[in-house]
């Protein structure tokens with residue numbers, strides 16, 4: 001009973017301070033939740049979401065992207081000691097939101113999230129390489145991949161440190 005109340009209270013507080021509301025995730029500093037934090041506007045139609053295979057397809061792509069990134073000695077160190085449960089969840093939400101899958105993005109903005117991580121252009125390129133491999137594995141058509149990558153490309157400025 002007490003447990004149920006605590007869980008209910010945590011969910012009721014979600015919009016103000018979403019950080020402690022997800023099981024198995026570490027708390028983060030409070031921030032204002034907004035889809036604008038996703039860093040890109042969603043596609044207008046449903047074609048991209050369908051081409052990605054909907055929720056199941058996007059979830060597989062994000063998990064594969066994270067798996068490849070943490071296994072890549074070029075960039076694995078950057079992910080060490082970070083909350084990968086939260087990363088996988090918020091990345092899935094972000095991709096779903098941008099692909100017009102009807103999700104809300106509850107994560108932090110790209111600049112705040114990546115501040116002080118020391119990400120360089122080469123690291124960004126390595127991550128994009130893994131995303132392309134993950135999309136190839138899902139047989140996402142090349143043209144569809146490129147439309148999605150064009151949405152993410154401006155995030156190089158907000159995730160890479162100078």
Ligand code: HEM
Nearest residue numbers: 075078079082083090091107108113123124127152155159
């Ligand atoms: C288009 C490029 C990128 C996108 C869309 C993206 C997206 C995200 C998202 C949604 C989060 C979680 C936000 C939150 O916790 O509220 C995150 C965190 C993170 N990202 Fe990225 N990211 C990008 C580039 C990169 C690159 C190039 C690296 C390193 C090679 C990287 C490493 C990380 C790490 C380590 C975290 C965890 C930060 C923390 O725990 O505080 N990201 N990213």
